[in-house]
Amino acid sequence: MKQRPFIGWFVSPAALVALGLAAAMAAILQYSVRAYVPGSLDVGGLTLENFTALLRPLYAWAFWGTILLCLLTATFTLFLAYPVAYALVRVRSKALKSFILIASVTPLFLGEVVRTYSWMIVLGNNGFINSVLKSLGIIDRPLQMMFTTPGVVAALVHVTMPIMVIMLAAGLSHIDRNYEKAAESLGASPVRCFLTVTLPLSMPGIVAGFSTAFAWTFSAFATPQLIGGGKVNTVSTLVYQLGFASFNFPFAASLSLAGLVMTFAVIALMKRAMRPVERLGEQ
Amino acid sequence: MPFSMRKSPLALAGILLVAIILGFVMLPAIVVTITAFNDKAILAFPPQSYSWRWFARALSYGDFQKGFWNGLIVTAWASTIALIVGSGFALALHRYAFSLKSTLEAVLLSPLVIPHFTIGLGLLILSAQLTVGRGFPLVVLAHVILVLPFVLRSVFISLQNLDGRLELAASSLGASPRRVLFTVTLPLLVPGLVSGWLFAAILSFNEFTATLFVSNQATQTLPVAMYNYVREYADPTLAALSVIYIVVTALLLTLANLFFGLGKILNVDAH
Amino acid sequence: MLTRTDIATPTSLPAEKPVVQLDGVTKRFGEAIALHEAWLKIVPGEFMTLLGPSGCGKTTLLNLIAGFLDADGGEIFIDGILVTETPAHKREIGIVFQNYALFPHMTVANNIAYGLKTRGIGADEIKRRVDEALALVKLDGFGDRKPRQLSGGQQQRVALARALVIRPKVLLLDEPFSALDKNLRASMQIELKEIQQRLGVTTIFVTHDQGEALSMSDRIAVMSAGRIRQIAAPQDIYRRPQDRFVASFIGDANVLKGKLSAVTDAVAQVTVGSLSVEVPAAPLAGLAAGADVDLFVRPEHLVPVDGDGGPAAPSLAGTVRTQVFQGGHVDLYIDLGEHAAQPVLLRSSAALAPSKWQTGDVVRVRPVSADLVAFPKQDG
Numbered sequence: 001m002k003q004r005p006f007i008g009w010f011v012s013p014a015a016l017v018a019l020g021l022a023a024a025m026a027a028i029l030q031y032s033v034r035a036y037v038p039g040s041l042d043v044g045g046l047t048l049e050n051f052t053a054l055l056r057p058l059y060a061w062a063f064w065g066t067i068l069l070c071l072l073t074a075t076f077t078l079f080l081a082y083p084v085a086y087a088l089v090r091v092r093s094k095a096l097k098s099f100i101l102i103a104s105v106t107p108l109f110l111g112e113v114v115r116t117y118s119w120m121i122v123l124g125n126n127g128f129i130n131s132v133l134k135s136l137g138i139i140d141r142p143l144q145m146m147f148t149t150p151g152v153v154a155a156l157v158h159v160t161m162p163i164m165v166i167m168l169a170a171g172l173s174h175i176d177r178n179y180e181k182a183a184e185s186l187g188a189s190p191v192r193c194f195l196t197v198t199l200p201l202s203m204p205g206i207v208a209g210f211s212t213a214f215a216w217t218f219s220a221f222a223t224p225q226l227i228g229g230g231k232v233n234t235v236s237t238l239v240y241q242l243g244f245a246s247f248n249f250p251f252a253a254s255l256s257l258a259g260l261v262m263t264f265a266v267i268a269l270m271k272r273a274m275r276p277v278e279r280l281g282e283q
Numbered sequence: 284m285p286f287s288m289r290k291s292p293l294a295l296a297g298i299l300l301v302a303i304i305l306g307f308v309m310l311p312a313i314v315v316t317i318t319a320f321n322d323k324a325i326l327a328f329p330p331q332s333y334s335w336r337w338f339a340r341a342l343s344y345g346d347f348q349k350g351f352w353n354g355l356i357v358t359a360w361a362s363t364i365a366l367i368v369g370s371g372f373a374l375a376l377h378r379y380a381f382s383l384k385s386t387l388e389a390v391l392l393s394p395l396v397i398p399h400f401t402i403g404l405g406l407l408i409l410s411a412q413l414t415v416g417r418g419f420p421l422v423v424l425a426h427v428i429l430v431l432p433f434v435l436r437s438v439f440i441s442l443q444n445l446d447g448r449l450e451l452a453a454s455s456l457g458a459s460p461r462r463v464l465f466t467v468t469l470p471l472l473v474p475g476l477v478s479g480w481l482f483a484a485i486l487s488f489n490e491f492t493a494t495l496f497v498s499n500q501a502t503q504t505l506p507v508a509m510y511n512y513v514r515e516y517a518d519p520t521l522a523a524l525s526v527i528y529i530v531v532t533a534l535l536l537t538l539a540n541l542f543f544g545l546g547k548i549l550n551v552d553a554h
Numbered sequence: 555m556l557t558r559t560d561i562a563t564p565t566s567l568p569a570e571k572p573v574v575q576l577d578g579v580t581k582r583f584g585e586a587i588a589l590h591e592a593w594l595k596i597v598p599g600e601f602m603t604l605l606g607p608s609g610c611g612k613t614t615l616l617n618l619i620a621g622f623l624d625a626d627g628g629e630i631f632i633d634g635i636l637v638t639e640t641p642a643h644k645r646e647i648g649i650v651f652q653n654y655a656l657f658p659h660m661t662v663a664n665n666i667a668y669g670l671k672t673r674g675i676g677a678d679e680i681k682r683r684v685d686e687a688l689a690l691v692k693l694d695g696f697g698d699r700k701p702r703q704l705s706g707g708q709q710q711r712v713a714l715a716r717a718l719v720i721r722p723k724v725l726l727l728d729e730p731f732s733a734l735d736k737n738l739r740a741s742m743q744i745e746l747k748e749i750q751q752r753l754g755v756t757t758i759f760v761t762h763d764q765g766e767a768l769s770m771s772d773r774i775a776v777m778s779a780g781r782i783r784q785i786a787a788p789q790d791i792y793r794r795p796q797d798r799f800v801a802s803f804i805g806d807a808n809v810l811k812g813k814l815s816a817v818t819d820a821v822a823q824v825t826v827g828s829l830s831v832e833v834p835a836a837p838l839a840g841l842a843a844g845a846d847v848d849l850f851v852r853p854e855h856l857v858p859v860d861g862d863g864g865p866a867a868p869s870l871a872g873t874v875r876t877q878v879f880q881g882g883h884v885d886l887y888i889d890l891g892e893h894a895a896q897p898v899l900l901r902s903s904a905a906l907a908p909s910k911w912q913t914g915d916v917v918r919v920r921p922v923s924a925d926l927v928a929f930p931k932q933d934g
Binding site: 004005006007009010011013014015016017018020021022023024025027028030031041080081083084086087098100101102103104105106107109110111112113114115117118119120121122124126127128130131158161190191211212215218219220221222226235236239240243249252253256259260263264267 | 291293297298300301304305307308309310311312314315318325328329367368369371372374375378379381387390391393394395396397398399400401402404405406407408409411412424427428431460461464485486488489490491492495496506509510513514521522524525528529532533535536537540
Binding site for chain 2: 620621622641642643644645646647648649651653655657658659668669672673716717720726
């Protein structure tokens with residue numbers, strides 16, 4: 001249609017919101033190249049010091065650690081979420097389908113604080129796991145899980161599970177079952193059929209889910225802050241400390257900016273790296 | 284294949300695996316529920332005796348009450364604004380070609396991958412630069428930005444499922460574009476609009492990281508109040524509050540599933 | 555004989571003012587030309603069919619008339635008024651879609667009333683006209699139901715009632731029967747044609763089904779690759795196809811390899827083996843005697859010659875390849891050797907076959923009709 005009725009009404013509010021977001025990002029960019037004035041909320045002149053400071057061991061290690069944490073979490077999440085998504089899409093009973101859906105999606109809507117708090121009770125020295133292990137006589141001194149990387153990863157996997165399940169299931173639900181039936185009729189074993197048909201076809205969902213899980217883990221703050229307890233430093237916890245403990249907003253901005261660039265770079269890389277897997281089915 | 288009719292060993296292993304994973308997903312909720320009824324003030328498992336006292340404390344604690352009302356204000360504004368902005372943009376995306384279309388779409392969807400602390404920090408600096416205080420408008424703006432992608436997605440999926448010929452039929456019958464919008468398009472989009480709004484509302488009410496950056500003592504929402512509480516106290520009050528949260532959220536989702544089909548909303552059901 | 559220019563304004567057309575007129579309407583989608591300079595006049599009360607394979611541009615043409623698409627060139631007139639730039643809601647046309655597009659959130663009565671309400675008609679008048687429309691499509695008493703509670707056939711009637719109740723200047727039908735099963739389809743076709751004639755409403759019908767087109771239309775516009783190939787009454791389309799596409803798309807056709815032996819103004823002589831037949835000269839314009847041509851013969855115009863072939867009837871010899879029993883008749887596929895690239899099809903009464911011929915038998919055939927056409931030989 002040549003006429004586009006209401007296009008102004010439809011687009012301008014969204015454009016305003018986009019402008020707000022763009023302005024916030026521009027503000028970060030601007031602060032990241034300004035000098036820190038200790039003891040003041042105002043900033044000084046132009047400088048690249050905030051970026052050279054990123055290379056200091058504490059921050060370089062935290063950066064590296066965060067990337068590892070994100071990769072680890074996204075990988076575990078993928079392996080745990082795939083069977084659930086598969087079951088969700090393929091299970092016949094409507095009631096069972098609803099149960100799986102609600103059980104796996106509810107955590108998404110609980111927010112980071114409630115979920116992190118729950119994990120503190122599960123992982124704590126007097127928590128669920130230690131109590132069970134103690135009463136079974138497997139351990140006599142509590143296992144230290146709070147303030148450790150594995151503890152943080154466990155809680156983070158729980159945070160990213162729902163979105164991964166949704167994205168994988170969305171991809172799987174659009175795969176025609178007849179492809180699998182055709183493969184099986186041609187003599188492919190269930191495992192072979194899965195590896196050569198289902199898995200390659202669900203690749204877009206996997207890439208989308210993995211990228212999102214990566215980004216969400218990078219974004220997580222309450223979990224590494226509370227379960228890491230200062231022993232597990234991530235970009236998010238450092239940004240918060242720089243901002244609200246030392247009021248060094250310029251440095252917080254440069255750290256955020258570096259994190260943002262890295263997130264986009266990793267997601268782009270991931271999409272490239274996963275391309276060969278999509279071609280698995282052709283061999 | 285985990286769920287074929289023939290229960291092969293592979294299928295049984297699959298069912299068991301899924302059950303264990305779902306157990307992992309539900310474990311914290313179960314543990315926190317048991318803890319909430321712990322009579323003692325120390326976090327310990329299993330509890331020695333049980334009571335409702337932490338529920339009473341959670342509901343009467345001043346910061347939680349304030350945070351709850353703050354949260355409602357922010358959520359009501361943010362989800363409603365996001366619904367209006369998001370549906371309008373979804374309609375434009377679906378129907379029209381316009382300049383900067385894909386740029387605008389990319390920007391509005393970017394909060395899905397931009398860390399929340401980055402958005403929070405950016406808005407905080409922006410408010411300092413513009414010398415506007417950290418009032419409700421700033422918190423609402425942050426929430427609108429963060430929940431908009433979900434509204435956009437929900438409404439856009441509904442639009443894709445809407446048969447465009449219905450709108451053509453209406454205009455061939457003499458209905459003006461405005462009349463088509465209000466008598467055909469919007470009524471048929473109601474499930475998508477309601478579910479989009481509901482999604483936005485739940486996510487906004489639970490948003491924490493960005494809110495921590497842009498709120499202050501006067502505007503802090505419930506999750507921020509809860510975070511501050513858990514840093515100071517280690518009693519089961521928060522467990523009780525978490526239980527209320529879990530019950531209400533699961534209830535809302537079950538209702539959404541009954542009325543709209545959660546699978547369709549989340550696009551995990553093939554049509 | 556018809557010439558190229560006659561396609562746009564056939565001589566058979568009554569000299570009435572057209573209800574719909576297209577003057578060189580063109581539509582492009584990006585690089586692709588979906589519709590190439592369509593010229594068309596539709597007279598009052600006419601049932602005009604746009605027929606062609608999918609992707610031929612017929613639906614594009616319909617959408618242009620309805621105002622759902624904007625033309626890239628040419629002009630569209632409805633009832634003598636230029637509507638090229640008029641939005642759909644001001645064109646006063648009724649349309650029935652393939653899937654009916656009934657508003658799922660409204661009752662049947664409200665679906666039908668929709669177009670009346672947009673026109674600001676009073677409630678009493680609306681009620682009267684809705685009841686009238688329901689009666690017209692034999693759905694009295696169904697007004698309070700929702701569309702999903704109706705069968706496919708009933709939904710189609712509602713869609714028709716909704717389109718007709720606004721007394722449109724022209725009724726557009728977009729493959730309305732394709733969602734119905736075979737038996738229902740036939741009865742709906744008769745009913746639709748009846749209603750159309752009773753109301754005398756000018757109708758444009760889009761279909762890819764030649765059976766529907768031949769049985770229902772006053773005139774047919776055959777389309778292919780974005781062009782209107784021929785506009786004529788059904789009999790003329792079938793008997794006198796104007797180009798190769800029309801000849802092969804409508805009905806079955808056997809293609810025999812012939813030679814042009816003589817041309818006059820109107821008639822050309824074509825020989826195939828010992829046969830010599832007369833065909834219209836127009837499609838062969840520009841060819842000289844001796845040129846290779848393809849002779850098109852309908853299966854029902856090809857008959858077996860009994861015995862050794864009488865002296866008065868020249869014929870072609872062939873071998874029976876396959877026989878296919880079709881109930882009322884038998885399809886015989888006969889290999890004519892050098893005279894046809896593909897085995898030719900002829901229809902024999904089932905009473906004679908299969909006993910009369912065996913696969914491998916030699917049989918002589920000859921065309922028996924004045925309606926033969928030939929086109930320049932096509933490569934490949």
